[in-house]
Amino acid sequence: MKSPEQKQFYSITELTREFEVSTRTIRFYEDEGLIQPIRRGRTRLFKPSDRRLLMLIMRGKRLGFSIAEIREIISIYKEPPGEGGQLKLLIEKVTEKRDQLLQKRKDIDETIAELDQVEEQSLTRMAELGVGR
Amino acid sequence: MKSPEQKQFYSITELTREFEVSTRTIRFYEDEGLIQPIRRGRTRLFKPSDRRLLMLIMRGKRLGFSIAEIREIISIYKEPPGEGGQLKLLIEKVTEKRDQLLQKRKDIDETIAELDQVEEQSLTRMAELGVGR
DNA sequence: AAAATTATTTACGTAAAAGTAAAACCCGCC
């Protein structure tokens, strides 16, 4: 079986709709070297791999990573199988990014726990005041 | 027993050291209304509650929240016990923020999983090339 | 073919979150 439907190319507006960003934003990411769409004439054509990179970028943005940091993460994925010394370096980079992410997850869990407390207290208070109001 | 040592007041430089930010940054947060240190003469004095707010702010920054969003989160904690309608609204706010955080956690877990894969492949590759190199 | 739409390039603009610099103030102290 083949994959359900692999599109050859995406237009810039298709992607702006999918990711809810402007064309300016996508071109900006190209300027920043995060994606490299090919051209037909002057028009950009985005491959599935560009689309995947955009998903990565958006995820990074949601996590509060800067463009520079997102570039680093992407470069980790792109690194070729490589030899010896490079691999050790790569693993160090991975470890560093993972540590950052673990810190963020800790922050999230703490914040969620606090929000849960607020909610619980609110619910208790509402019950005291006579429910359904 | 009392708490191990509750300081009455912190100076601005004490806090810049603890949180590794500049005085400019702390004053900026005051301008933004996130903290309200009291004054002795013109000098700012920060209470433990201000310090706790700063911890909250830093945590929010690590998670990529903007000042405006951090302000919202703080306002959730500050909301007084309140009555009826306010409480329902508060719970809605809590739910919204929590959803944002859960999305972020999902993003984090995905990214960590991908990084784990990169690491695993690297380790395998290193083993192939003859270990300790 | 004219008109409308869609995409590109170039360039200036902007909001957020501070950085930086200058000038003045207060404070203890040797």
Next chain:
DNA sequence: GGCGGGTTTTACTTTTACGTAAATAATTTT
């Protein structure tokens, strides 16, 4: 009693991540 440290205010500057607008070109629609 001047001096070095820390603090404050004011104001200008910078960086990041785009927004916006104008002019041009290519494509599609009528």
